[in-house]
Amino acid sequence: xxxxxxxxxxxxxxxxxxxxxxxxxxxxxxxxxxxxxxxxxxxxxxxxxxxxxxxxxxxxxxxxxxxxxxxxxxxxxxxxxxxxxxxxxxxxxxxxxxxxxxxxxxxxxxxxxxxxxxxxxxxxxxxxxxxxxxxxxxxxxxxxxxxxxxxxxxxxxxxxxxxxxxxxxxxxxxxxxxxxxxxxxxxxxxxxxxxxxxxxx
Amino acid sequence: xxxxxxxxxxxxxxxxxxxxxxxxxxxxxxxxxxxxxxxxxxxxxxxxxxxxxxxxxxxxxxxxxxxxxxxxxxxxxxxxxxxxxxxxxxxxxxxxxxxxxxxxxxxxxxxxxxxxxxxxxxxxxxxxxxxxxxxxxxxxxxxxxxxxxxxxxxxxxxxxxxxxxxxxxxxxxxxxxx
Numbered sequence: 001x002x003x004x005x006x007x008x009x010x011x012x013x014x015x016x017x018x019x020x021x022x023x024x025x026x027x028x029x030x031x032x033x034x035x036x037x038x039x040x041x042x043x044x045x046x047x048x049x050x051x052x053x054x055x056x057x058x059x060x061x062x063x064x065x066x067x068x069x070x071x072x073x074x075x076x077x078x079x080x081x082x083x084x085x086x087x088x089x090x091x092x093x094x095x096x097x098x099x100x101x102x103x104x105x106x107x108x109x110x111x112x113x114x115x116x117x118x119x120x121x122x123x124x125x126x127x128x129x130x131x132x133x134x135x136x137x138x139x140x141x142x143x144x145x146x147x148x149x150x151x152x153x154x155x156x157x158x159x160x161x162x163x164x165x166x167x168x169x170x171x172x173x174x175x176x177x178x179x180x181x182x183x184x185x186x187x188x189x190x191x192x193x194x195x196x197x198x199x200x201x
Numbered sequence: 202x203x204x205x206x207x208x209x210x211x212x213x214x215x216x217x218x219x220x221x222x223x224x225x226x227x228x229x230x231x232x233x234x235x236x237x238x239x240x241x242x243x244x245x246x247x248x249x250x251x252x253x254x255x256x257x258x259x260x261x262x263x264x265x266x267x268x269x270x271x272x273x274x275x276x277x278x279x280x281x282x283x284x285x286x287x288x289x290x291x292x293x294x295x296x297x298x299x300x301x302x303x304x305x306x307x308x309x310x311x312x313x314x315x316x317x318x319x320x321x322x323x324x325x326x327x328x329x330x331x332x333x334x335x336x337x338x339x340x341x342x343x344x345x346x347x348x349x350x351x352x353x354x355x356x357x358x359x360x361x362x363x364x365x366x367x368x369x370x371x372x373x374x375x376x377x378x379x
Contacts, residue, residue: 047344
């Protein structure tokens with residue numbers, strides 16, 4: 001889901017830096033110091049998840065886990081995903097430094113949207129409701145992230161809307177896998193460590 | 202009478218054919234050229250392009266830029282089924298080969314062509330791939346380094362917090378309250 005260097009127009013890159021800067025600043029403001037280790041854990045998971053390849057028929061893709069990260073961290077997903085993307089760009093050459101803003105906006109916004117839409121049913125609902133909400137959060141976060149990537153590509157006149165539609169369609173199988181992973185992770189955390197999800201133990 | 206008439210018609214038709222043929226030949230000199238092929242003895246630079254998942258970048262748009270003109274492409278086309286693309290460098294210097302796919306992935310290889318490349322002794326160009334993805338042990342090492350950096354940031358922030366007077370005051374207040 002990373003956009004690489006040299007593809008987007010300079011105006012889009014600049015807009016990405018501004019929006020991502022505001023998002024990360026807001027996320028840091030909302031991050032309690034006691035939650036920092038949790039943010040680091042989630043950031044590490046996101047950083048490493050990109051190395052896990054999944055075979056999907058003739059092609060393959062890699063995990064992002066933005067849905068569960070959004071559900072666990074809430075607003076703190078902004079700095080967590082930003083740091084992980086920065087390290088991925090520097091160490092793995094995924095994405096890039098100039099395009100870091102746009103990639104942060106695409107993925108972190110999807111993670112926080114998952115938190116805002118599905119956070120409440122995950123925390124206060126029964127185990128079944130939490131599992132189904134987490135599945136929907138994982139699935140829709142991937143599609144929203146892919147849609148944002150497609151939107152940035154379309155705005156840069158790169159392949160226009162056809163590319164965006166192809167991108168979203170290609171991420172449906174990954175969304176289903178991430179939805180299942182999110183449902184498993186959230187159900188496990190709700191049973192064993194509900195405090196991680198912001199619930200009283 | 203009929204025979205005389207027939208001969209003159211034949212002569213007129215023959216003359217018209219000769220004139221039209223001559224006119225066509227005179228106005229379209231390109232039609233006189235043919236196109237052929239021969240095997241080239243020039244050395245090519247083959248490159249393979251792939252994703253971080255290991256999948257090859259098959260049939261993707263590829264552009265080659267020469268060292269002298271970094272804006273206008275020297276050659277363009279698509280990678281083959283196996284993500285490969287070849288070009289024949291025409292001069293020394295750094296050649297760039299950029300591959301884009303419609304999903305926003307881009308990789309740019311930077312190929313350094315030295316003087317040796319054009320002599321018979323050298324077989325392979327000294328090539329460096331600028332956008333290449335680390336693999337194997339190097340990838341694992343970088344993954345460990347990344348996680349280490351994240352937790353070093355946490356350690357630094359925690360250390361800073363414990364040293365700051367404000368946090369020590371709040372902890373004292375908490376202790377008193379207990």
